[in-house]
Amino acid sequence: MAIDPVVINLKVGIEIHQQLATNCKLFCSCRSKEIEKYGATFVRKLRPTQSELGSYDPAALFEFKKMRTIKYYASAASSCLVEADEEPPHDVDSGSLETALIISLALHSDIGDELHVMRKFVIDGSNTGGFQRTILVANGGYLDVNEKRVKVQSICLEEDAAKLISDDGTIREYGLDRLGVPLVEIALEPVTGTPEEIMRIALSLGRLLRASKRVARGLGSIRQDVNISIDNGAVVEVKGVQRLDQLVKVIQYEMLRQHGLITIAQKLRNRKVVEKEIGDRIEDVTDILTKSPSKVVINALQENNSIFKAIRIRGFGGMIGFEPYPDIRIGKQLSELVRFYGLGGVFHSDELPRYGISSEEVQAIKNKLCIDAEMDAFVIVGGQNLKVDFAIEAIIQRLKMALNGVPPETRAATFDGKTVFSRPRPGAARMYPETDVPTIPINSSRIASLSEIVPKSMDDILNSLAKKYSLNKKLAEQIFDSDYFGIFEEIAGSVKEVRPTFIASKLTEDLINLERRGLDPAVISDEILFDVFKRLDNGTIAKESVISIFEKLMNKEAETVEEAKMALGITAISDQELDTAIEKILKENTPIIIEKRLGAIGILMGKSMALLRGRADGHKINSKLQQKLEYMLMKVNSSDTSPPASA
């Protein structure tokens, strides 16, 4: 089943969308902050004007036809009238622009002399204005990855879209907190190679961005869109890949899917299927199915104005259910397709009778469609009248495209690394100038001054990181790539007793191990990490307890570090117990004390910590020890003088 990516000429173009770490949004002063609780809400309806729909974009037409209501949720902490499309955009955030320029320089890209803010029409409601504001910052350039030069197409600075909260088919809900967050979009030229090689390109680009220290980190802060094609196919755009391991899987899945579709196309062509005979007969089969016990049918017929229609597909018999690779079949593509039109899925003749549809009903449908040959197939789709009509057009169109193999379309990456149809590929983006924001001239002196802060090469970065924190190269690389890099630097800079190597390994290997066991890393906040390492630093917990505490928290057995400690039975000893313990150590070590006097403190501290680590604060132990030692020495001194030494 393995397909050689070289043989099929796999080509992948990566487009990275990276959120920037800024204090404000691209066109207003709101904070770039994800919000869970919203205050105000309002509803809008977008209506595309004139040619925004593109000349032949039935998908956009369908979206418009549904005229859905869009409900927006806003919070004063993260959005203002600008996000609500109730105030013109402010000037482009200078910090974000600077970051985009620095990234452009790092990628050897040719920065435009005068930048223009554009409106790119997006009518799904994810932008309150009905368009996304975007600026082409630079053209061309390159990135060297393992001695291979990958060309850059373009670098844009744009605003992120609103966050989809829900969509019930009539009302779509969005949160405004993410709308307007600055993003840098980097499009690379398509490259050939194995999925792993391509993943490494994305990894290198991601590292270069992180090296600027000006980009946001964490899940959702970086998103890859990938254009994937193979020989004899078409370019398929997959959106929303969030993780690199997912990227590899998505590419592998698309290779199989696209190759499978090409295989099917070959078979169809061998059968001499005639394009214009696809869908040459469409019949209303509601009558036939009204008495069907099929749950799918019953549900579909419950909607208002619902119908079932069957389409005759000449020459497709056996090919709609045919799977050249597991789970890759035309039938599945069709079901994904009709979901776009708000329908649950399709039935086709290769899988029937099944799903509660009897062989009599199948025969009745065949009779109505005048199907007698084995080579002919049918597809049934049911639901609301209007949706069904749109879906039928789309199904016929899609089946015609099956003769050519891979249809150009936009697909969405699933969490497990597959892809599903999301919409037909839109025509060329409709853009026109954002006249509310003045153009931005970029003079050469500004570029010259920024050239000095362009991030260094990855090797330089890792070397200096390794040196600064005494890490080995592998650990330096791991911590740099991890989501915890920022907090690592903060913790390492604030603790005294804990070595950075220890912190880095806990934050990488150990946390990843816990995550692999299915535990939720999201509960480990920066505050918790700080708390844990602070406690370790002053000795109230032992090194060995760090992972156990993480485990308790990730297991949801505790909410705070204190609770986790309790749950683990790590209890601090009382002052009285501490006094007794220290006095005991002093007593046991009297000879050394007499010999070294105050100089014995180091040895005594070591012995005390060995006994009390994880149970008492080191600073406290130290001060008590100091105090008791001085007192003891004083007593020893006085006893020395009063009774004369009797030999």
Add this chain to the structure above:
Amino acid sequence: MSVRDKDNLTGYKEKSAELLRKQRVAVGDTITIKTSENEFTGILMTRYESADKNHIVIKLRSGYNVGIGTDKVRSITKLTDPTRDVPDAPATKNVAFVDSFKQGSKEFKISQSINQNFRSKEQPKIALLGTGGTIASKVDYRTGGVSAALSASEIYASVPELENYASIEPEVLLNEYSENLKPADWTIIAHKIKEKVASGKYQGIIVSHGTDTMHYTAAALSFALQNLPIPVVLVGAQRSSDRPSSDAALNLIGATIFAVRSELTGVFVSMHATTSDDVIACHLGTRVRKNHTSRRDAFESIDGVPIALIRGEILEMQLEQTGLKLKKRTNNTNGLLVGPEFDSRAVLLKYYPGFNPEFISHAVAAGYKAIILEGTGLGHVSKDCFPQIRNAVESGALVFMTSQCIWGRTRMTVYETGRDLLDIGVIPLSDMMAETATVKAMWALANSKDAKSTTKLMQENIANEMSMAIPI
């Protein structure tokens, strides 16, 4: 496509214009510009008049515009067959919105997609007069320019639902940003409305208008056209109609529903009632004010609620809550009183701490016949202004008092300052808005023979510019 001006280099100046002219290039041409580092192919775009002279702007194949520094340009070449060289050139196929969208064997039309039940019966006629607000507009993707769409087909293309309610007959009257409109333009609009009303053809008249001064025009028409037999509704857009989120279409639909169905007549302003695209408010022309620079619901009824709300297709009249009395729609067009002239010798002076009383004297010296003071609170200005006001009154100028509080009535008998001002001869204007009072003064000056009759007109409640009782 229209024949282009041979030297169409809108906005390009000096060096950039020279460079382009040398190559006989015009805006809209597909060109390749080589610079020291790169090569760009795209469509030459217009340049805004205010932009600098050092850049040439082209629209790249990707749709993005980029400015190229003239000092970097090595060569400019015009492509002879742009369709071949730039396959995706936007708008080379400038398909109009109303064109059918072919898909498979069927044809879809946007207008069909919205409803299927229009054109079945004779619809009431509405005259739509354009004065410059882009209530409907089209974008030229080739040059990025936005222009007003005011032919009937263009309006239906933008707002197909209108066909459900009325047959719209558009006419372009003026084409100005509303801040550029003058009292003389109110006269032009009033004459045109009179003509439309007299024809007896229309169920209502809609005037599309830039929002900045829409409430001034609404007030002006309220005085210029009395006893209107059919409603006149002004409508605008706070978000230009070239964006999918524009409020224009819904405002226009609201205005149309009101113009067709309202039993009441007069001059109204129809705009969003809230930030949401759900309710349109219809305000009385003399009692409406733009109270926000940018929000959709910037227009508010002062000292009362809107006359009507339009929620979806439903017209909710609220006349009772307003406490106002409005005339009923009639078929008789003979009762229309037309006084379309305005005399701009009226001035609006806003009082503030530190206000120089000499402004009043300057106004009189400059020949102003009516001074509208926008006083504080119940209608006050500092006693430092008394001598100048006294001189103004004595020299024959009329001095009126309104309040800068916007909401509420003036009452000049409550405090000593008010009483003193009354003694000097200042005339209070009840709860008339300062803007409405200024417009009314211009109208009253033009429609009266002496100061006495001007004053009488000012104090007479002609178009509900004053309310007897302000609702709680």
